[in-house]
Amino acid sequence: MRLAFLGTPDFAVQALAAIVAADHDVTCVYSQPPAPRGRGHERRPSPVHAFAEARAIPVRTPVSMRDPEAIAAFRALDLDAAVVVAFGQILPAEVLEGPRLGSYNVHASLLPRWRGAAPIQRAIMAGDAMTGVQVMRMTEGLDEGPVLATATVRIGPLDTAGDLHDRLAAAGADLIVRALADIEAGVAVARPQSAEGVTYARKIGPRIARLDWTKDGRTLDQKIRGLSPFPGAWFELPTAKGPARVKALLSQFEEADVEAGVPPGVTLDDRLLVATGDGAVRLLRVQREGKGPQDADTFLRGQPVPAGTRLG
Template sequence: MRLAFLGTPDFAVACLSALVAAGHEIAAVYSQPPAPRGRGQALKPSPAHAFAIEHGIPVRTPASMRDPAEIAAFVGLKLDAAVVVAFGQILPGAVLDAPRLGSFNLHASLLPRWRGAAPIQRAIMAGDRMTGVEVMRMTEGLDEGPVLASETLRIDALETAGTLHDRLAAVGADLLVRTMAAVARGDAVAKPQAEEGLTYAKKIRPKEARLRWGKPAAELDRKIRGLSPFPGAWFELPTDKGPVRVKALLSQVEEASGAPGQVLDDKLLIACGEGAVRLLRVQREGKGPQDAEVFLRGFPVAAGTVVL
């Protein structure tokens, strides 16, 4: 089919690559405008934008798809279908209805649970045991369209947002290709979403990332894993030269007790409001991620230390 692909982050790249490999004609890739990245804050294209350039696919980076000129350009592509994967903008009806067969979205949750911006992170933070990916026919409402296909994945005990992201991206790319083949054949069946179980995956805010040790260990463990690797749940470690910010990237819950924030041994077991969390992977400010054992060799943390 002749498709437009609208997507921005790495999650979208797996799907775009799979559609190209399946032989679809990608008339254009739409992505968010280049943004400042890295230490120099130079403007760099999004992962989907970079993939499109590498493969000779035309790219458009509109500030708003509601711009009448952008809508006219989109209609002018004369598409069979549009595919949207983590694009980052709400699309108006004039865009969604322009392709001959409609517009389709791959979403990283089992709808209607976790509609919205951060379904992978929110599923882990909420303690969900299962999640998945679904392809829906898009409507103007936020992730409200009928579902054509889905795949379910289990969330493991040491799952992070990063590992779950990668698994969902791979499964989602395969599901999307199979579903678009069904759309092309005319035998795809869309079923309305259930009316029960609706939740919204709100965007992750910076203030959420700080660890508050008075919370139960199970809640903090889910937050650590749900915000890993980005933005990274963090705390402050006291030193002779002042507090040092440390990101906690992987953890597990253990049975132990102490004052919230107190380090209970020399291997980063930290007491919480209920129970304790063992930090397994951390990242000191300005440094790269390290397993806790490696981190402690160069930056020992004694039992009895109180982290903030």
């Protein structure tokens, strides 16, 4: 089919690669404009932009798809269908309805649960045992369209958002290729979403990243894993040079018996078991500011944290 692909981050690259490998005619790729990236903050193309450019696929980076000129240019492509994967803009009806067979989105949750910007992180932070990826036909409502295809993925007790991201990206790439084959053959069935169980995955901001050790251990463990690797939940570690910010990138909840009088945030052993409002959290991978991620054992060889240390 003659397609346009609209996507921006790494999550979308696998889907675009799979569509290209399936011999669809990707006539144009849309992505967010180049933005400051890396330590030098140089303006660089998005992962999808770079992938398409390397394969000589035309790329457009309009600031807004609501601009009349951008809408006219999109509709002039004379598309069979459009595929949208984490593009980063709300698309107007004039764009969604432009392709002959419609516009389709790959979304990383089991709709209607976790509509919105951060479904992978929010699923882990909420303690969900199962999530998935779905292909839906897009409508003007936020992630409200009917669903054509579903793949489920289990969330393990040590899964981080990064782990889940990679598994869902691979599942989504396979799913969209199969869905496009059904759409082209005229056998795709779009089923409306349930009106019950709707939740919204609000965008993750840096303000929520600091750990509050007075919260219960399960909630803190889920938060740590849900915010890993980015933006990374963090705490302050007392050092001889003053408090140092440390990211917690992997953890495990433990049903520890915390002695009476031990306040939340105090380490219960020499291996980063931390008391919480209920139970304890074992930190398994951390990252000191300005350093790379380290397993707890490696970190502790260079920065011992004895039992009784109070974390901020």
